[in-house]
Amino acid sequence: MDLALSADDLAFRDEVRAWIAENFDEDTRRWLAQSKNGYLDKAGQVSWQKKLAAKGWAAPDWPVEWGGAGFTASQRYIFTAEMGLAGTPRPSPMGLNMVAPVILAFGTEEQKRQHLPPILSSDIWWCQGYSEPGSGSDLASLQMKAVRDGDDYVLNGSKIWTTQAQWADWMFCLVRTSTEGKPQSGISFVLLRMDTPGVTVKSLPTLDGPVDGQQEINQVFFEDVRVPVSNRIGEENKGWTYAKYLLEFERGNAFAPSLKSVLKKVRRIASVELDGSGEAMISDPAFRRKLAALEIEVAALDATELRIFSAMSGGEPVGPASSMLKCAGSEVQQAITELTLEAVGVYGQPFVQDGWAHLRGDSNEPLPGPDYAAPAAPTYFNYRKASIYAGSNEIQRNIMAKLVLGL
Incomplete structure (x- = not known):
């Protein structure tokens, strides 16, 4: 990559700086300065992300046809650098940067139309259902069962360390649909509404203190939760492939x-x-x-x-x-x-x-x-x-x- 900025790149950098100066107001700066985790509360995060969406900058890496910014490589770097140097709020990654790329790569057209627009506008909030009690970093050992019953999966088990589950409208979740073969080969990737009957969210205290608006992690329990099979991303038992793809974006x-x-x-x-x-x-x-x-x-x-x-x-x-x-x-x-x-x-x-x-x-x-x-x-x-x-x-x-x- 050519590190010398062209005249167009310099003009874009000035545009980003001007936008930050106008939108990163003093009140937002004061609240962010007292944040222990680099995020605002949900209302503040949504407000900030909607400003980005109105400018067309909420999803720099998405395809243009789905609302992506259409940045060149140098513009993407300039945008990231200027936002970072200014210390602006980081968009919540669960929807924009994690599940959205999976839906774009492996979802059906119907799933894309249903989920991508409200993710882009931050009208729908997401959480991640990966970790489970006792699994540690061995994600393939997850045990939460999803048993096929007609057009539904019936989920039983729990997820842990679930960031912002208390705010989430939807969860993207790894579930076990088969116990045959290697552990990785029996995992499926499903999307579920958090208001589905049988879903219970309980907060987990952390060393930094249970502060209202900054409380982060939870344990989520599932008791006979019915999720439509149509909410599955890709093929049954192929969820490990989609999970690894998502983790590239998370990491x-x-x-x-x-x-x-x-x-x-x-x-x-x-x-x-x-x-x-x-x-x-x-x-x-x-x-x-x-x-x-x-x-x-x-x-x-x-x-x-x-x-x-x-x-x-x-x-x-x-x-x-x-x-x-x-x-x-x-x-x-x-x-x-x-x-x-x-x-x-x-x-x-x-x-x-x-x-x-x-x-x-x-x-x-x-x-x-x-x-x-x-x-x-x-x-x-x-x-x-x-x-x-x-x-x-x-x-x-x-x-x-x-x-x-x-x-």
Whole structure:
């Protein structure tokens, strides 16, 4: 990919910057700054995604005929970089970036017409039904049964770590339709409404605190839940193929642009916060070395992502490179949250579970330090998940060893 921006690319970059300046308003910035997970509440997320949809930028990677942006490879990179550098909200990935590509690649025309338009407009919210209790990162060991009964499947079992299930209208779900042969060969991929009788959602508490609007994960129980066979994606017992395809999109996201933005914030914090000797943290050689090392890692990750996404624009699948991006990106992400906590110093010790309470006017007590310090500890704890979700990084290294190194 030619890294020099053409006149058209520069004009597009200016257009993106102007759009961000107009739409990423101060109120949204304040709420996002107090988020522990990089997302707004559902109303805020939907509002932001509808702005993107109105501009035609909600689904940069979709085909144009289904509402995609029609970006060139350089425009896609510019768009991602500018959004990341500005620190804008990340669109919820479940619908736009995960199930939609599977529907586009393997769904029927009827399924595309039914699901893609409301995903694009964020009128329908999705969650992912992959993990199960006891399965860990061994997704193929899932046991939730789907027994064929006429034109329906009858589902019994549960899914766990189900992000935003409490908000979801639909779930894309892996179910076991056969116990014969290898575990991978008996899995099917189905879509189901969350208001179907027999579906129960229970929230799961996490270390970062059960904050209203930021509560993330749940366990979902299924008791004799009937799902039409017509809601199955592709062939019965071929769901493992579709699941792996989806995971390429879940793992193969661009990390570097947003990480650059967060590192700049860490540098600003360290320039004003003092160490034990009364000097600015940034003057401490040990702290500067850690910050510089992370900046180098992010620069290397940025170059790698650019190379991979450029190849994808030429029609190549992301393939096992998605595992490399997931490992490198999530581990740098975690390291940055650690350095942020170090930079805020003693202000990170009072654990502020709900920084949004002050924005809502629910709390009369001042934050115990600068605004930027309040989410530091919750964010640190929240991002312990990053090296586990979408397949633990240990599993990702096994994938790379097998498919890239041939070991």
